[in-house]
Every structure is written in structure tokens, then in C-alpha cells.
Amino acid sequence: MSDFDLVIRGDVVEAHGIQLDGWIGVRDGKVVARGSGGQTGAPSARERIDARGMWVLPSVVDGQVHSGSQADQEGLGWASRAAAAGGVTVMVDIPYDDPEPVASRAQLSAKIAQVERDCHVEYADAGYEEAMQTRAAAGLGIPEMDAR
Numbered sequence: 001m002s003d004f005d006l007v008i009r010g011d012v013v014e015a016h017g018i019q020l021d022g023w024i025g026v027r028d029g030k031v032v033a034r035g036s037g038g039q040t041g042a043p044s045a046r047e048r049i050d051a052r053g054m055w056v057l058p059s060v061v062d063g064q065v066h067s068g069s070q071a072d073q074e075g076l077g078w079a080s081r082a083a084a085a086g087g088v089t090v091m092v093d094i095p096y097d098d099p100e101p102v103a104s105r106a107q108l109s110a111k112i113a114q115v116e117r118d119c120h121v122e123y124a125d126a127g128y129e130e131a132m133q134t135r136a137a138a139g140l141g142i143p144e145m146d147a148r
Contacts, residue, residue: 003043004033010051012036012058015122024058031058059089064126068097077118090122 004025012022012034023042025033035042042048067079074082076093083091095102095111102111102125115123 002046004045005029006047006049007042007045008049008051008056009042010054010056012056018055021052022056024056034058060087061090061092062088063092065091065093066096067091067093068095071098075118076114076123077120080118080120080123084120088121090124092124092126094126 004027006026007023008026009021009023012019012024014034019034019036022034022036024031025035025043025045033043062083065079065083067074067076080091083089097107097111100107102108111125
């Protein structure tokens with residue numbers, strides 16, 4: 001009898017780095033185990049996928065979400081709940097928030113609190129770094145945001 005329905009070997013992308021020569025084990029359509037050790041350490045499975053030399057993402061990343069772009073729309077809670085229902089585990093928000101984009105430390109702190117309170121999946125904010133790079137290139141600073 002197999003340990004899993006499926007084992008995928010490769011470089012497993014984790015939240016804090018990449019597990020080289022890792023594996024993920026899938027049972028009943030869900031990732032239930034992760035590990036490393038190549039051929040000798042990978043458990044048995046009915047099906048095996050050899051993805052060595054490739055990244056294995058044990059989840060789905062939605063790289064462009066507009067959860068706050070329009071006032072009185074779904075917002076982070078509903079957007080992240082819908083994402084989770086579709087198998088998405090990370091959503092990257094494009095923060096053109098209505099009524100105004102996140103552009104101050106106070107707005108960023110409020111957004112962080114909203115994410116911590118409302119999100120059902122992992123969250124990344126694509127606009128913050130882009131805004132900081134644009135302001136730096138233009139010789140502008142946002143001193144109140146320096147103490148992140």
C-alpha cells in the first residue's frame with residue numbers, strides 16, 4: 001500500500017525559502033506532507049512526478065488581486081474567502097485602494113490590521129515596494145514609512 005496518492009519531487013517553494021530536492025505528498029487531493037531526501041527519503045505513492053530541477057509550488061498564487069480598488073465592494077475578507085474556495089493560498093493585492101492608495105505609514109498600518117483581521121489566505125501587497133522604488137528614483141522619501 002502506498003503512503004500517498006501522489007508524490008512530487010523537486011525544489012519545493014516554502015514560505016521562508018526553497019527546499020532543494022524536496023517532495024510533497026498528496027492524499028485525497030490535498031497536500032498532507034512535505035519533506036526532503038531525494039529518492040531514499042521520498043515516501044511511496046501510487047503516482048510519482050519527477051520535477052527535479054524545477055520549482056514545486058504546493059499551492060496556488062493569485063498574482064493580481066484588486067480587493068480594495070472600489071469602495072463598497074467585496075474587500076479582503078470576501079476576496080480571500082473566494083480565493084481559498086478556489087484553491088488559492090496566496091493572493092497578491094494591487095493596492096489601488098479606494099478612496100486613495102496606501103501612501104502613508106498610518107494607511108499601511110490600517111491595511112496590515114485589516115489583513116490580519118479579515119484574510120483567509122496568505123497576503124502580499126504588490127504596490128508598497130513599487131511605490132517605494134518610484135519615490136526613491138524620483139529622490140522623494142516617505143519618512144513616516146521608514147520605521148516599518
